[in-house]
Amino acid sequence: MTEDAQLKIRLSQELKSILEERSKSNNRTMNGEIVNILEQALLKSKANSGRSIYFNDINCIEDYPKQPLHERTAHVEQMISDLFYRNPQYQLINIETLNNGEKIRYWYSIPRSESFRD
Numbered sequence: 001m002t003e004d005a006q007l008k009i010r011l012s013q014e015l016k017s018i019l020e021e022r023s024k025s026n027n028r029t030m031n032g033e034i035v036n037i038l039e040q041a042l043l044k045s046k047a048n049s050g051r052s053i054y055f056n057d058i059n060c061i062e063d064y065p066k067q068p069l070h071e072r073t074a075h076v077e078q079m080i081s082d083l084f085y086r087n088p089q090y091q092l093i094n095i096e097t098l099n100n101g102e103k104i105r106y107w108y109s110i111p112r113s114e115s116f117r118d
Contacts, residue, residue, distance in 0.1 A: 009034075052115035053093065055107045069101050076104050089114070 011019065023033035058079070060072040067075065077095075084092055093107040 050112045051091070051109040052112050053107065053109045055105055057098075057103055057105045059103050061102045073097070073101050073104065080104070080106055084108070 019030055019033060023030045026033060026036070028036065058076045060069065060076055080092075080095065084090055087110075089111055091109045093109060095107075096105045097103075098105055
């Protein structure tokens, strides 16, 4: 049986208040919250480092059949822009227009820790 190590740390009052709020919202003791934060930062980040690459196709003809093609394309481009604005951890790699603008494919990467494949 191994014994847990003890550590005494000093925190600013601001950091202590943040830690108290976070531990309360996560239903943990402050010690439990500190251990969780350290595990996330030190152990899991090592296993989940790197990025995963994905692509997505959007069919401008089927998804928006009643708009002129240039309006459909602009609508899709805005959707893609909004996606990356809302998810700054995603990185856009490339955008391709296929089939004379009827389809838009975009390539992007996400942190491996958020990947459903890895």
